[in-house]
Amino acid sequence: MGKLVNYLKTKFELTSQELSVLIFLISILSVGLIMQLVDKNDQLTYETLRIIEKEVPYNEVLIEEDNSENFDKENRRVDKENILNNQEKKKNKEIPKSKININTATKDELLQLPGIGEKTADLIIEYRKKNGLFNTVDDIKQVKGIGEKKFEKLLPFIKTK
Numbered sequence: 001m002g003k004l005v006n007y008l009k010t011k012f013e014l015t016s017q018e019l020s021v022l023i024f025l026i027s028i029l030s031v032g033l034i035m036q037l038v039d040k041n042d043q044l045t046y047e048t049l050r051i052i053e054k055e056v057p058y059n060e061v062l063i064e065e066d067n068s069e070n071f072d073k074e075n076r077r078v079d080k081e082n083i084l085n086n087q088e089k090k091k092n093k094e095i096p097k098s099k100i101n102i103n104t105a106t107k108d109e110l111l112q113l114p115g116i117g118e119k120t121a122d123l124i125i126e127y128r129k130k131n132g133l134f135n136t137v138d139d140i141k142q143v144k145g146i147g148e149k150k151f152e153k154l155l156p157f158i159k160t161k
Contacts, residue, residue, distance in 0.1 A: 099159040102140055103133040113157055115150045134160050 009019055096112045102124065110121035120143070127143045134140055137158050141151050 096157050099157055101160065102137070102158050103128065103160055114153045116154070120145045136160060 005019065008014060008022070014022065095114065100109050100113060107121045107125060110116050110124055111118070123143050123145060124140070137155065137160055140146055140154065140158065
């Protein structure tokens with residue numbers, strides 16, 4: 001390191017202060033590059049798995065963790081077949097022909113609604129059991145996972161009476 005410092009000092013005629021600034025800048029640049037490499041090489045997430053799943057030649061891929069219904073926590077695997085089946089189901093989802101009463105709807109009926117999957121359907125039913133019937137359709141926004149955007153998609157298809 002000492003030889004490098006002396007070489008830079010004499011070759012570029014740097015003062016001690018200029019040399020200190022140059023070393024500081026090189027250090028900061030090195031740390032930034034290392035941080036970027038570490039960030040890029042972070043563990044696989046479910047989202048990155050979805051990007052590369054078409055290139056994977058087998059049905060199951062090991063990953064670190066996932067909270068979706070496709071993740072088998074016991075074996076710490078994502079079932080690619082299950083992912084593909086769920087994508088097909090979502091594509092083939094039929095729009096309800098008449099409004100669905102969210103106070104009496106079964107899980108299967110709730111699953112017909114746009115933007116409602118297994119988990120949200122379960123949460124709606126759980127909310128009804130815990131809090132009673134919905135007084136207005138707006139009350140469905142109290143269910144976790146149903147915000148303003150999803151509510152606007154649901155509005156043409158739901159009723160409370």
